[in-house]
Amino acid sequence: MDDVDSRLIAELRRDGRASISDLAAKLKLARATVRGRIERLIASGEIAGFTVLTRADVTAAPVRGLTLIGIEGRGTERIMAQLQGMPAVQAVHSTNGRWDLIVEVAAETLQELDDTLVRIRRIEGITSSETNLLLSTRRPLKRP
Template identity: 30%
Template structure:
């Protein structure tokens, strides 16, 4: 979005987005060929998608176990109170913990869902004891161990 206006995404923009989700490292020349445009209009559309915030960035997708984070948990957080200050303090604190790789505010109970990675159970226990349990405004933490990830970081169905 730019200035509160929705950017119109047409079929060609959707093709560009789908191609970039499939392979974000492809050259502009390859991208243009795949969406059947010349390089200049493809580049212009790509810049427009970036400026509009539809493309919010580029990154490498890293396999957590291969990087030493073979232990994942889902932590459900129930807050003591839902005041503006309590929510802001909790969200700032959760965002500052590097091992929290995904955090979502939920409607109803619980209030938040955090996805946390660690090397192993002992490492997670330290994160839990020293960081998660110290987050401001927390009434209760419930943790579920992830047995296996089935779908992760799936591209949007464009």
């Protein structure tokens, strides 16, 4: 994958429905070049597919964050099970380092997020937590 492929993928991430003509104009390439590169990237597996974001995907839970959790003792599995039962919890990741778990949370409002964080902090065995709000998400280009 070269710089042109990276720029092409970046444009497709911005607008997966962009026409070959629009992509060619933005990248200052011939339409046949853009079409050929897209076909090659699909055939090589570099582009694994295309998707659609619905309004629900981007607005159902606009308040998102990552909660870093420290656990006392050996209660990780029990705590993970409790976390997974909470509606606002999108994913639970075990990790190494200072924190034991990273929890992806999503809510409709800051108040709903705060209520979820209070519930999390009350789980027996959790000794510390830190939450960072996600302000925006950008997908990085895949580099060789």
